[in-house]
Amino acid sequence: MVMKNVKIASKKSANFFYLNNTLKNIFAPEGVEILESPVAFKKYSWLKKYWQEKPKEGYFIWVKQQPKQLLTTCVVISRSKTIQNLRNLLIIEKGIAAESLVSCSAFAIGLCAKHQAQGMIVLKEGASLSYKHLHSWGKNDYVEPDYEFILEKGAKLNYFYQLLNPPKELTFKTKISLLEKASANMKIIVRGEHSSINIKEEMIFLGKQSQGSISLRLVADKQTIIKGVNQLIAEKEARGHLNCQGMILDDHSSIQLVPALTNKNKKSLLTHEASIGKINEEEINYLRARGLSQKEAINLIVNGFLHLNL
Amino acid sequence: MKSEFLKVEHLTVKLENKIILNDLNLNIKKGEIHALLGPNGSGKTTLAQVLMGLPPYKTVRGKIIFKGRNITKFTPEKRSKLGLGLVFQNPPAIKGVTLNSLIQEISSNKKKKPEFFSEKTITNLKTREINLGFSGGEKKISELYQLVYLNPQLVILDEIDSGLDIERLQKIISFIKHKFHSKQRSFLIITHREDILKYLNPSMTHILLDGKLICSTKDWFLIWKTIKKYGYEKCKNCFKKIC
Numbered sequence: 001m002v003m004k005n006v007k008i009a010s011k012k013s014a015n016f017f018y019l020n021n022t023l024k025n026i027f028a029p030e031g032v033e034i035l036e037s038p039v040a041f042k043k044y045s046w047l048k049k050y051w052q053e054k055p056k057e058g059y060f061i062w063v064k065q066q067p068k069q070l071l072t073t074c075v076v077i078s079r080s081k082t083i084q085n086l087r088n089l090l091i092i093e094k095g096i097a098a099e100s101l102v103s104c105s106a107f108a109i110g111l112c113a114k115h116q117a118q119g120m121i122v123l124k125e126g127a128s129l130s131y132k133h134l135h136s137w138g139k140n141d142y143v144e145p146d147y148e149f150i151l152e153k154g155a156k157l158n159y160f161y162q163l164l165n166p167p168k169e170l171t172f173k174t175k176i177s178l179l180e181k182a183s184a185n186m187k188i189i190v191r192g193e194h195s196s197i198n199i200k201e202e203m204i205f206l207g208k209q210s211q212g213s214i215s216l217r218l219v220a221d222k223q224t225i226i227k228g229v230n231q232l233i234a235e236k237e238a239r240g241h242l243n244c245q246g247m248i249l250d251d252h253s254s255i256q257l258v259p260a261l262t263n264k265n266k267k268s269l270l271t272h273e274a275s276i277g278k279i280n281e282e283e284i285n286y287l288r289a290r291g292l293s294q295k296e297a298i299n300l301i302v303n304g305f306l307h308l309n310l
Numbered sequence: 311m312k313s314e315f316l317k318v319e320h321l322t323v324k325l326e327n328k329i330i331l332n333d334l335n336l337n338i339k340k341g342e343i344h345a346l347l348g349p350n351g352s353g354k355t356t357l358a359q360v361l362m363g364l365p366p367y368k369t370v371r372g373k374i375i376f377k378g379r380n381i382t383k384f385t386p387e388k389r390s391k392l393g394l395g396l397v398f399q400n401p402p403a404i405k406g407v408t409l410n411s412l413i414q415e416i417s418s419n420k421k422k423k424p425e426f427f428s429e430k431t432i433t434n435l436k437t438r439e440i441n442l443g444f445s446g447g448e449k450k451i452s453e454l455y456q457l458v459y460l461n462p463q464l465v466i467l468d469e470i471d472s473g474l475d476i477e478r479l480q481k482i483i484s485f486i487k488h489k490f491h492s493k494q495r496s497f498l499i500i501t502h503r504e505d506i507l508k509y510l511n512p513s514m515t516h517i518l519l520d521g522k523l524i525c526s527t528k529d530w531f532l533i534w535k536t537i538k539k540y541g542y543e544k545c546k547n548c549f550k551k552i553c
Contacts, residue, residue: 282402285364289398290416290456291390300415304406304439 031065180207205238395462
C-alpha cells in the first residue's frame with residue numbers, strides 16, 4: 001500500500017536521489033560538489049579524517065561557493081526488506097549560508113526495510129545552515145539515523161526534524177558540537193503510533209560564548225513507547241536551553257523524558273523545562289461544539305501541540 | 311404562527327449523583343430571543359452545555375427536541391451541524407491552533423470555501439493562537455466570528471456581556487443583530503446585565519434557581535426591577551411565578 005502524505009522528490013528536483021541501494025540521480029549546482037560516498041572516499045584522501053573506512057553507500061556534499069538554491073537529498077526505499085547503510089557527509093565552507101532539505105522515506109507501509117544512516121555535517125567558520133530533515137516510514141520499518149554536527153567558530157545551525165509517519169523502531173541520535181560563538185537551534189517533532197522510539201540528543205558547548213537550544217515535541221499514540229535522553233554539556237562559557245514536551249493519547253503508550261544538564265563552567269547557564277501530559281478534554285469538547293468530530297478535534301490539537309499549524 | 315425550534319421537556323440532569331437541572335421545560339420559537347437570569351451556581355451554564363451535548367452531564371429524565379428531532383443523545387458535533395451554536399463563557403486556550411486554522415476546519419466541515427475576515431478587530435486575532443492571551447473582549451469577538459462560519463439557527467450566548475465596557479458591548483450587540491438576528495435566528499441569552507436586555511429586548515425572560523425554571527415572563531423589565539430591588543430571594547418565595 002502506498003503511503004499517504006509522502007511526497008517523493010522527482011529525479012530532476014533532488015540534488016541527490018537514491019532509491020533502495022542504487023543512485024538514481026545527482027545534480028550538483030555551481031560551486032557544490034556532490035558525489036556518492038564511496039566515490040568521494042576514493043577521490044579525496046583527506047576524507048579519512050571523517051570516514052575511517054570506505055563507505056558502502058551514501059552521499060558526499062561539499063558546498064564551496066554560496067549556493068543559489070536549496071540543496072535537496074532524497075533517499076527512498078520502495079523494495080521489501082531493503083537494508084540501507086548510508087554514510088553521509090555535508091561540508092559547508094567558511095562564511096557560506098546554505099539551506100538543505102533532507103528527505104528519507106519508505107514508499108509503502110509494509111516493506112519491513114531497514115534504514116541506517118551515519119551522517120556528519122561540518123559548518124566551517126562563519127557558515128550557516130538551515131537543515132530540514134523529514135522522515136516518513138512504514139509501520140514495519142527499522143530506522144537508525146546517527147548524525148553529528150560540528151560547528152566551527154561563529155557557525156550557525158537551525159535544525160528541524162519531523163517524523164509523522166513513524167517506523168516500528170526508531171533510534172535517533174544526534175550530537176552537536178559548538179566551538180567559539182557558534183549557535184544551534186534544534187527542533188524535533190515526532191508523532192508515534194505503534195512504535196518504539198529512542199531519541200538521544202547531545203549538545204556540547206566547546207567554545208566560549210557558544211549557545212544553543214533543543215526543543216522536543218513528542219506525541220505517543222496507539223501503544224507507542226518513547227524515550228528521550230537529552231543532554232546539554234557546557235565545557236566553556238555558554239548558554240543552553242532544553243525544552244521537552246510530551247503528549248500521550250492512549251492508555252497503552254508511554255513517554256520517558258530524561259533531560260540532563262552538565263555544567264563545567266561557572267559562567268555558563270544551562271536551563272531546561274519538561275512536561276508530559278494528556279490531551280485536554282475541555283479543548284476537545286470545545287472543538288466538538290464547533291462541529292468537529294472527536295478525531296478531527298484531537299488531530300487539530302495534536303498538530304497545534306506539534307506546532308504544525310503555525 | 312411561529313414554529314417551535316427548541317423544546318425542552320421535563321429535563322432532569324445529574325452530575326456525580328447530584329441533580330443540577332430539575333424538571334426543566336423551555337420552548338423557543340423561530341426568531342425569538344429568550345433571556346435566562348439567575349444567581350451564580352443556579353445552573354445557567356450547565357443548561358447551555360447540556361443543550362450543546364457537552365460532557366460530563368447525565369440526562370436522567372426528559373428530552374430536548376430541536377427542529378423536530380429528539381437530540382437528547384446527539385453528540386455536540388451533530389448538534390452543531392444541526393444548527394445549535396454556543397458562545398462559551400470561558401472558552402479554553404488551544405496552543406498552536408490559530409483562529410484562522412480553526413475557521414478553515416469549520417469551513418471545510420461546512421463544505422464552504424474559507425472566508426477571510428476584513429474587520430480590523432478580527433484581522434489582528436486570526437493569526438494568534440485561540441484564546442491564548444486574548445482579552446475578555448477579544449474572546450467574545452473570536453467566539454462570535456466562529457459562529458458566523460457555523461451559521462447556527464439557535465444561538466446560546468453564555469454571558470457574552472461579562473467583563474465588557476458599554477462601548478464594546480454595543481459593538482457586539484450590533485454585530486449580533488447584523489449577523490444573526492436580522493436572519494431570523496433564535497437566541498438564548500444568559501446574562502447578569504441589564505444593558506444587553508435593553509438592547510436586544512427579549513420576547514421571554516426566565517429565572518433559573520437551584521436548577522429549576524421558577525419564573526417566565528414576557529416583560530423582562532418587570533423581572534429586572536424586582537431582582538434589582540430584592541435580589542433573587544423574592545423569586546424563591548413568589549408562588550405566582552410572575553412578578
